[in-house]
Amino acid sequence: MTSARHKSADAAQGGAPALAVDSLRFAWPGQPPCLDVARFSIGAGETVFLHGPSGSGKTTLLSLLAGILLAQAGAVAVAGHDLGTLAARRRDGFRADHIGILFQQFNLVPYLSALENVLLPCRFSARRTRQATAAGLTPRQEAARLLGRLGIGQLLHTRPAAALSVGEQQRVAAARALIGQPTLLIADEPTSALDEDNAHAFLDLLLSECGDSCALLLVSHDLRLAPRFDRSVAMADLNRVARAEAHR
Amino acid sequence: MTLLLLACKSAWSRRGALALAILSIMLSVALLLTVERLRHAARDSFAASLSSTDLVVGPRDHPLRLLLHSVFHIGTPDTGMSWASAQRIAADPAVAWTIPLALGDSHRGFPVIATSSAFFAHYRYARAQPLVFAAGADDGGLFRVVLGAEVARRLGYHTGDQLTLSHGGADAGADADTDTDHHANHHGGRQALHRDKPFTVSGVLAPTGTPVDRALYIGLHAMQAIHLDWHGGAPIPGVTLSNADLRKFDLEPTQISAVMVGLKQRAAVLSMQRKFNSATEEALTAVIPAVALSQLWELTGSAERVLDAISALVLVVALCGLAAAVLAGLNERRRELAILRAVGARPLHIFLLLVCEGGALVLIGAAGGVILVQLAALGLAPWALAQWGLVFDLSRPGTGELSLLAAVTGAGLLASVIPGWRAYRLSLGDGLAPRT
Amino acid sequence: MRPLLQSSLLLCAALAALSGCQRDAPDADGAPAAQALPSANQLAPAAPTAPAPGAGPVHEAEWFALLPADWEPARTFSEDVESLNDNDPRALAALAKLRAAWANAPVEPAMDGARIRIGGFIIPLDTDYGAVSELLLVPYFGACIHAPPPPANQVIHVFLRAPRRDLKMMDAVHISGTLRLARNRSPDNVAGLIETVGYEMTAEQIVPYRPE
Numbered sequence: 001m002t003s004a005r006h007k008s009a010d011a012a013q014g015g016a017p018a019l020a021v022d023s024l025r026f027a028w029p030g031q032p033p034c035l036d037v038a039r040f041s042i043g044a045g046e047t048v049f050l051h052g053p054s055g056s057g058k059t060t061l062l063s064l065l066a067g068i069l070l071a072q073a074g075a076v077a078v079a080g081h082d083l084g085t086l087a088a089r090r091r092d093g094f095r096a097d098h099i100g101i102l103f104q105q106f107n108l109v110p111y112l113s114a115l116e117n118v119l120l121p122c123r124f125s126a127r128r129t130r131q132a133t134a135a136g137l138t139p140r141q142e143a144a145r146l147l148g149r150l151g152i153g154q155l156l157h158t159r160p161a162a163a164l165s166v167g168e169q170q171r172v173a174a175a176r177a178l179i180g181q182p183t184l185l186i187a188d189e190p191t192s193a194l195d196e197d198n199a200h201a202f203l204d205l206l207l208s209e210c211g212d213s214c215a216l217l218l219v220s221h222d223l224r225l226a227p228r229f230d231r232s233v234a235m236a237d238l239n240r241v242a243r244a245e246a247h248r
Numbered sequence: 249m250t251l252l253l254l255a256c257k258s259a260w261s262r263r264g265a266l267a268l269a270i271l272s273i274m275l276s277v278a279l280l281l282t283v284e285r286l287r288h289a290a291r292d293s294f295a296a297s298l299s300s301t302d303l304v305v306g307p308r309d310h311p312l313r314l315l316l317h318s319v320f321h322i323g324t325p326d327t328g329m330s331w332a333s334a335q336r337i338a339a340d341p342a343v344a345w346t347i348p349l350a351l352g353d354s355h356r357g358f359p360v361i362a363t364s365s366a367f368f369a370h371y372r373y374a375r376a377q378p379l380v381f382a383a384g385a386d387d388g389g390l391f392r393v394v395l396g397a398e399v400a401r402r403l404g405y406h407t408g409d410q411l412t413l414s415h416g417g418a419d420a421g422a423d424a425d426t427d428t429d430h431h432a433n434h435h436g437g438r439q440a441l442h443r444d445k446p447f448t449v450s451g452v453l454a455p456t457g458t459p460v461d462r463a464l465y466i467g468l469h470a471m472q473a474i475h476l477d478w479h480g481g482a483p484i485p486g487v488t489l490s491n492a493d494l495r496k497f498d499l500e501p502t503q504i505s506a507v508m509v510g511l512k513q514r515a516a517v518l519s520m521q522r523k524f525n526s527a528t529e530e531a532l533t534a535v536i537p538a539v540a541l542s543q544l545w546e547l548t549g550s551a552e553r554v555l556d557a558i559s560a561l562v563l564v565v566a567l568c569g570l571a572a573a574v575l576a577g578l579n580e581r582r583r584e585l586a587i588l589r590a591v592g593a594r595p596l597h598i599f600l601l602l603v604c605e606g607g608a609l610v611l612i613g614a615a616g617g618v619i620l621v622q623l624a625a626l627g628l629a630p631w632a633l634a635q636w637g638l639v640f641d642l643s644r645p646g647t648g649e650l651s652l653l654a655a656v657t658g659a660g661l662l663a664s665v666i667p668g669w670r671a672y673r674l675s676l677g678d679g680l681a682p683r684t
Numbered sequence: 685m686r687p688l689l690q691s692s693l694l695l696c697a698a699l700a701a702l703s704g705c706q707r708d709a710p711d712a713d714g715a716p717a718a719q720a721l722p723s724a725n726q727l728a729p730a731a732p733t734a735p736a737p738g739a740g741p742v743h744e745a746e747w748f749a750l751l752p753a754d755w756e757p758a759r760t761f762s763e764d765v766e767s768l769n770d771n772d773p774r775a776l777a778a779l780a781k782l783r784a785a786w787a788n789a790p791v792e793p794a795m796d797g798a799r800i801r802i803g804g805f806i807i808p809l810d811t812d813y814g815a816v817s818e819l820l821l822v823p824y825f826g827a828c829i830h831a832p833p834p835p836a837n838q839v840i841h842v843f844l845r846a847p848r849r850d851l852k853m854m855d856a857v858h859i860s861g862t863l864r865l866a867r868n869r870s871p872d873n874v875a876g877l878i879e880t881v882g883y884e885m886t887a888e889q890i891v892p893y894r895p896e
Contacts, residue, residue, distance in 0.1 A: 068589065089594055096592020103590070106583050111261035112254075124592030176591065288814070295814040302809075375812055514809060515820060515841040515866060515882045518833030519787040538808040538816070539828065542853035 016080030018042045018184045018215030019065060024074035026064055035060055036240040037074070040233075042184070045212040049226045050219045052235025058219045061239070062188050065217070066099055067091045079183040096125035100177030100214075102187035107173030108161035114168075115157045118143040118176045128180025139179075146175040150205050167198045171205065178209050185210060187218040191225065203228060251597065255605035258584070265577055269570040270613045276566040277617025277656060280559040281649065282624060287552050291545060293632075294320070297458040298537050300372035302517045305329070305337060305524050306506035308531035312547075315540045318349055318506035320459050321359045325351065328503035333530045337507055340523075342516055345370045347508040350471050350501060353413045353442075358399050360413055360464045362471035362501070368394070370510060373458045383407050384451030390499075391470055392450035398461035398633070400452040410446045413466075413474065442474045457633075469499035509534075563656065567610070567663040574606060574667040578674065585675045599672040606664020607657060614656050618645075742860045745800035747823045750837050750883060752792045757785040757835070786835035791865050791883060801860040802840070803893050806851055815847030821859055829854075841866060841884040848890065856893035861885045 021040040027033040035057050042048050052058055063069040064076055067083040076083045079098050083091055100121070108117045122129040122139045132142040144157055150171040156164060164172065170190060177185050187206070191199035203225060210216045218229070226232040259266060298319050306314040307329040316322040328350070338346040347367045353360040361367075368386050371379050384407035386394055395405055405411065447466060455461055511520060517536060524534035585598055593601075768775040805825055810818040821840040827833055842859055851857070866884040 066590070089596075092589075092592060092594040101590040103587075107587065109584055109587055111257050120588070120591040124597075292814040295811040299810060513866070513868065513881050514818070515836065515839055515884070516787065517809065518807070518820065518822070518828050518839065519783065519836070521828060522783070522833050536807070536809065536828065538811055539853055541811075542808055545852070 016044075016077070018044050018046065018079060019217065020075075020077040020080075021065070022075045022077075024064065024071050024076060026060060026069065026071045028060075033072075034241055035064070035071075037061070037238050038240065040238055042215045042217060044183070045210075045215055046231065047207060047210065047216040047229045048218070049229035049232040050217060050235060050238070051221060051223060051226065051232065052219075052239075053221065056235040057239055057241070058235055059188060061235075062101075062186050062217075062219060065184075066101055066186055067095045093125070096121060097127040098183040100182040100185040102170075102173055102177045102185065102190045104189040105166065105169075105193045107176070108164075108169055110162035111160060113158045113160055114147060114152060114164065114172045115140065115143050117161050117172055118147060118179055120176060121179055121182075125180065128182065130180075132180040143175065143179060146179055146209075147172065149209065150175050151201075166193055167202070170194060170202055174202070174206050174209070178214065181213050184215045184217065187216065189220050190218065191220065191222065199225075251601055252604045252608065255601050256608055258581075258601070259605050259609060262577060266570075266573055266609060269566075269573040270609055270616070272566040272569050273563075273610055273613030273660075274616035274620055276559070276563040277614045277653075278620040278624065279562055280652070280656075281617060281621045282628075283552075283555050283559050284649070284652070285621065285625070285645075287555075289632075293457070294544075295538075295541055296374040297460075298372070299374060300376045300510070301508050301537055302511045302514060303509040303521055303524070303534045304506055304537055305333075305509055305532055305534045308533050311533060311535040311540045312544055314506060314533055314535050315537060315544075317351060318508070319537070321351070321361075321463060325505045328505055329507070329532060330530055331501050331504060333527070333532060334504055334507050336527075336529065337509060337524065340520075342511055342513070342520055343509055344512045345510045347371060348468060348501075348504045349506045349508065350468060350504040352505075353415055353471070353474075355399075355411060355413050355464050356403060358396075358403075358462055358464055360393075360466060362466050362468045362504075364468055367465060371460070371508070373456055373460065377456070379456065379460065380454045381451045382454040384449070387450045388467075389448070389450060390467065390473065391445065391447045392467065393447040394451045394453060394465040395449055396453055396461040396463045396465075397455035399464055400449075405449050405452070407449055407451060409449045411449065412446050413442045413464075415442065415475075445474045461633075468501045468504070472499045472501050563659070566613075567659055570606065570609060570613075570660070571663045571666050574602065574609075574664065575670060578667060578671055581671075582674055582678055585671060586678055589675050589678075595672045595675050598675045599668040602668035602671045603661055603664045606667065607661040610660025610663075611657050614653050614660075618653070740799050742799045742801040745798070745802045745863075747802070747804070747838055749800075750792055750795055750840075752790050752837070755790055755837070757782060757789070783832075786833075789835035789837040791837050793865065795863050795883070796865045798863045799861070800863050801858055803856070803858045804840070806853065806855045806857060808851065808853060809841075812847040815849045816851045817844050817847040818842070819844070819851070821857075825854060825856075836882045839882060841882060843884070843886045844890070845886060845888075851890070858889075858891050858893055859885070859887050860889040861887050 019040070019042040021037055024035060024037040024040075025033055026035040050058065060069070064071055065078070067076070067078070067086075070084065074084075078094070081094060083094065086094055108114075109120070112120075119139055122132055129139055132139050135142070137145065144154075147157060148154075152168060152171055152175070156168065161169060161172065170193070174190070177187075190206070191202055194202060199222075206216070206218075207228060216229075218225070304315060304318055306318060307325065307327045309325065309327075313323060314325075317325050331348075334346065334348050337343060345366055347370055348364055349367075350362040351359060352362075365386055365388065368379050368381075373379075381394075382397065384394075386392070393411065399405070447470070453460065509520075511517060521534040521536060524532050588598065588601075589595075768778075802821070804821040804823055805827065806816075807820040807822060807828055808816045808818075809820060810816075819842050821842050822834050823838055824831065824834070833839075840859075840863070842861075863883055863885050866882045868881050
């Protein structure tokens with residue numbers, strides 16, 4: 001089921017699509033294939049909502065898109081680079097440079113402060129540091145600015161992450177995923193641990209911060225969120241294995 | 249932030265669980281260092297007890313035994329050497345000075361040495377330091393006694409005080425009450441006292457940090473005098489000699505325990521040693537003190553190496569404990585590691601993070617061990633002084649200690665490779681969803 | 685990332701290298717800081733005032749060079765000692781005579797001031813808190829244990845400017861320095877009567893013996 005707003009998969013905004021998946025197949029060792037995706041792409045700056053029941057392979061797909069897992073067959077290309085052609089070290093570096101990741105919960109390193117958590121991607125990616133400081137701010141100042149935009153007060157910046165509420169933690173995690181303008185932000189059920197009001201507020205912030213520069217792929221089982229996105233895709237439509245199971 | 253800082257913050261957040269592991273490393277490093285320092289301190293103190301003395305001559309005996317009882321007052325001699333031999337040695341044209349020594353009596357646990365005034369003139373210790381009087385002097389009186397610094401301090405004696413000596417070794421009943429001992433003259437099991445011949449303290453020596461501090465010094469004639477009415481280790485019943493009577497006797501000693509010898513030419517020590525060793529008049533042993541001590545260290549060398557090996561083993565055990573503690577905590581940290589992977593950390597970073605953490609913990613433990621040793625040094629030194637009269641300077645770091653600590657840290661880094669490798673494998677397999 | 689890896693490996697390598705350092709390396713100033721003990725009068729026996737290290741190269745010396753060319757103590761024996769039994773009183777008397785001759789053996793005056801490097805065995809004489817500060821150098825092993833002592837012109841009394849902890853009894857070493865004739869310094873030596881009684885030397889360098 002696709003949404004009314006449908007942006008061209010080959011992004012008109014210039015350049016390669018944020019994400020392009022082609023004939024992807026993956027199986028856990030010693031198990032039958034759990035993922036079989038023919039085609040899937042996200043344009044630059046596009047926001048895509050991916051929904052499906054648990055067990056349909058969402059998290060595995062996200063791991064593959066993030067380059068943490070390697071597919072047995074097919075290609076995953078982020079910002080025009082096929083992850084499969086990169087050596088493991090380069091892949092990790094590439095992920096640091098181009099991809100931000102948001103989990104459902106436990107996003108933050110508990111013993112680091114909010115600011116330190118947000119700065120983590122800069123620690124591992126020179127490119128993101130460069131882009132974060134492009135406006136003339138130090139990385140720390142940029143992190144503080146982002147936290148401010150996401151509604152985290154100044155006093156909370158130096159508090160250890162474990163001392164923040166779940167809603168605050170998710171917003172700090174969003175800032176961390178966004179710092180330095182990654183090409184693609186992958187979010188795995190980021191609102192599922194929040195109550196309804198907080199969930200909507202969080203999504204608003206996320207979408208506004210992503211803007212046109214950062215593509216967003218958000219996975220959730222909550223269909224009420226779907227209208228806010230450029231496009232909505234069902235896991236069953238994407239994953240031929242899931243479709244086969246559904247029809248059994 | 250650097251990987252090291254991240255590792256430190258991570259370890260600090262788990263300090264409760266790691267505290268015991270760090271404590272065991274602290275203790276094992278402290279043990280290692282203490283063993284090392286003790287060995288050097290013991291050698292230094294023993295060596296500093298006697299200086300500038302060319303030979304120690306005594307009755308035929310093992311050279312080490314002779315040195316131990318004549319210089320360190322450890323053990324008692326079985327036999328004595330004749331006074332005639334001592335005089336022959338003193339008369340030798342190659343000899344510059346001699347210090348005759350006779351052991352046998354004690355006072356409240358401290359040995360009493362009978363010697364001549366040459367002792368105060370010629371005895372040297374440490375860097376050729378002579379003996380100095382802190383109070384009084386050697387007035388040459390018949391029943392005068394000079395006290396070592398520790399004796400005076402512990403028993404509270406001053407110049408002019410009177411004391412009574414006990415017959416027999418210093419270990420036969422310390423702190424015997426001199427005033428209320430009714431069985432003073434009863435032989436067999438109890439300390440026998442020379443109650444009728446009290447001595448007067450004529451001087452107290454300044455502290456030397458050697459066994460000199462723990463001894464009392466009387467004249468050779470006095471030693472002879474107090475044993476005149478004794479026979480076979482006990483006073484002869486019914487026989488008492490007043491001090492006036494004593495003057496009528498020949499108080500020349502007949503037997504002594506050893507003679508310290510200083511030669512006019514030090515290089516002649518080898519031939520003089522040979523000469524005294526092969527004297528036909530009496531079977532004697534002549535010892536070069538530095539040589540005998542060198543042989544002592546050869547003997548203790550193997551025991552020291554065993555101690556070293558045991559300490560090293562204890563350290564290895566402690567390091568294994570630390571690695572096990574970190575390994576056991578890895579399961580709870582899989583989320584943390586997954587987050588780091590998500591923000592761009594490579595598996596190698598995870599590995600290095602764990603290794604840095606282990607190394608930092610060992611470094612902290614080792615530093616704590618050094619502090620522990622310094623504290624122990626404060627406590628151990630007075631005990632060593634009290635036991636043997638030796639100054640154990642345990643607070644001075646040895647020359648090899650820095651490299652030892654570096655080696656310990658290196659070993660810690662090595663031990664951390666195990667949890668590091670495990671974390672590396674975990675982070676590879678877990679991906680975005682660790683199966684905790 | 686890469687710089688971190690490099691620095692970590694460097695640190696490990698440095699630690700490994702440090703730990704490989706010898707623990708008992710000879711320390712130049714092995715003496716500890718002076719202990720807090722009083723020493724009001726320093727009546728140190730007159731050690732020879734150590735001259736500054738001599739200039740000029742050292743040459744390898746043999747022990748024979750220390751013997752005067754014309755010294756033959758055995759020449760004084762009238763009897764054919766080799767035919768005597770060991771316990772024969774004449775043999776014992778001869779032995780005593782030889783011992784006396786050896787104890788008073790003359791020195792070779794030409795060796796005074798010679799800069800030499802000579803190999804031998806150590807007999808420690810005095811220590812500075814466990815570090816050897818004075819020793820005798822003898823030509824053969826066991827010179828005071830199970831072999832007779834060498835004659836006085838085959839013994840060198842060596843003074844160490846920097847006491848050494850790593851030297852022990854019967855260590856085989858090469859010692860370099862300026863050889864001097866030892867004068868009789870006994871206090872009751874009549875002034876003016878200079879009697880040379882052996883060799884002495886202040887060690888400039890002591891290294892373990894290596895056969896060349």
